[in-house]
Amino acid sequence: MARSAKPGLSHENVAGLYLAQQRCYLEGACSEVRDDGEASMTEKLKATIVPVTPFEQNCTVLWCEETMKGAVVDPGGDLDRIEQVIAKHGVQLEKILLTHGHLDHAGGAAELAEKTGVPIEGPEAEETFWLDCIAEQGARWGLPGGRNVRPDRWLNDGDTVRVGNLKFDVIHCPGHTPGHVVFFHEPSRLAIVGDVLFKGSIGRTDFPRGDHAALIASITQKLWPLGDDVTFVPGHGPVSTFGEERRTNPFVGDAVVARGTSA
Ligand SMILES: [Zn+2]
Numbered sequence: 001m002a003r004s005a006k007p008g009l010s011h012e013n014v015a016g017l018y019l020a021q022q023r024c025y026l027e028g029a030c031s032e033v034r035d036d037g038e039a040s041m042t043e044k045l046k047a048t049i050v051p052v053t054p055f056e057q058n059c060t061v062l063w064c065e066e067t068m069k070g071a072v073v074d075p076g077g078d079l080d081r082i083e084q085v086i087a088k089h090g091v092q093l094e095k096i097l098l099t100h101g102h103l104d105h106a107g108g109a110a111e112l113a114e115k116t117g118v119p120i121e122g123p124e125a126e127e128t129f130w131l132d133c134i135a136e137q138g139a140r141w142g143l144p145g146g147r148n149v150r151p152d153r154w155l156n157d158g159d160t161v162r163v164g165n166l167k168f169d170v171i172h173c174p175g176h177t178p179g180h181v182v183f184f185h186e187p188s189r190l191a192i193v194g195d196v197l198f199k200g201s202i203g204r205t206d207f208p209r210g211d212h213a214a215l216i217a218s219i220t221q222k223l224w225p226l227g228d229d230v231t232f233v234p235g236h237g238p239v240s241t242f243g244e245e246r247r248t249n250p251f252v253g254d255a256v257v258a259r260g261t262s263a
Helices: 079-088 109-116 125-131 134-141 212-226 242-248 254-259
Strands: 026-028 045-052 057-064 069-073 092-097 160-163 166-172 181-185 190-194 231-234
Touching: 045 079, 057 079, 057 160, 057 231, 069 079, 069 160, 079 109, 092 109, 092 160, 125 134, 166 212, 181 212, 190 212, 212 242
Parallel strands: 026 045, 069 092, 190 231
Antiparallel strands: 045 057, 057 069, 160 166, 166 181, 181 190
């Protein structure tokens, strides 16, 4: 339930990602890759991608290295694997963040919140109808176990989310779903974009209340201005940068948008 095209997905695509030029590292779930050369940054974000559910959704465990307080973004399922990553890194879970209400992103949030006692923040309130039918989505997609969920805090465009000493900007990016949000950590130049944008693709808009024009506008008017150097973690598949997508993405690349052929 993710992207327009369907590139080959594999754990290898997202495991062992090593971003030497970024002031953070992303450690694949199956990897021990670390970037110890980046210890001098003032605001320390660390993150690990955990592909979850048969959709291989990129759940992200991120934490503040100063406080070891962390958040799980989009715990769609496979909570045992997410919990293993949290335990392995000694992260003290502070909150759960949701980009949007699709099953593979939010299906495990209610159970994880119940088990850990931490609050859920996001998405934007327009997402209510999706969050209210997660169990139904599970039946439809053959993925039982997901539970409907309501966050403790709805997020709006321009809001701030804190994790330990880290501060994330909230960017409302409708189109794939109406209440989809993106989390941006400016000091690390890292965005977690859910199913808005992928390496080489964009989110599907053929679901109820999907809006192709709104999605293109979200990407080109709200994400691109953050900078070409921003690395993003998509909801599925490998990471990329906004600059790379502006050069090569067949849906939202600069040349495609200029020609007006993105539809
Ligand atoms: Zn989705």
